[in-house]
Amino acid sequence: MTVSLGSLRADRPDIYVTGCPSRVVLDHVTSKWGVLVLAALAGGTLRWGELRREVDGISEKMLASTLRTFEADGLVQRTAYPEVPPRVDYRLTPLGRDLVEAMTPLITWVAAHAEEIVSG
Template sequence: MAWPKSTKTVRIRKGNLYATECPTRTVLDNITSRWGSLVIVLLLEQTYRFSELAYRIGGISEKMLAQTLRLLEEDGFVLREVFPTKPPRVEYSLTPFGRELAEHMKSLTGWVESNVGRVMANREKSRKMSA
């Protein structure tokens, strides 16, 4: 079933992550991808320029950062502002919608950082049992 383009004529249903064609899956993919979640949580701190984001997020290529920012901007989470200077200055920040999401993501990423030792111990234990 195609999703309606206008809410004036058709009431939009609540998303269903388990339905094959539901757009919630692509939204979830964008925000929980390795780079998407890091960008979202980092932008919760402050506004950044592209090069600052690339520096702060170790291991991300410029191509992946640009792609991630574009997807998050399309979904309404990230605001891209271009300032008319020579050369043009571009800054990225969270929209109010993005801030709402980032607070949830911060809880999740904080939990992961706090529990990574337990996860790594479980992995090691599992590997020893498999060997």
């Protein structure tokens, strides 16, 4: 899908208004850790400890809260296996995969331009 820059503002006034659904969801997916957690899960199903190692610097509390938000949003599916010790894993739902697909150009752009921006 192609959206021109000029039309972004006119077509999507809702993202600017506090409390509108678009703004709420945008806050979730662009939270400090949200993008990183979603991108980590793009590689496939991960267990809690794997996610923590993958997303360097995230606290237990912040990872738990980010995952709870994404579960409630229907973006991440949590599966608990009745094993000893208990095993829990996390994967993207089809909706979550779709979101990561939409996020990929941004992540790719940031990776490509970060050096230039930080050193500039």
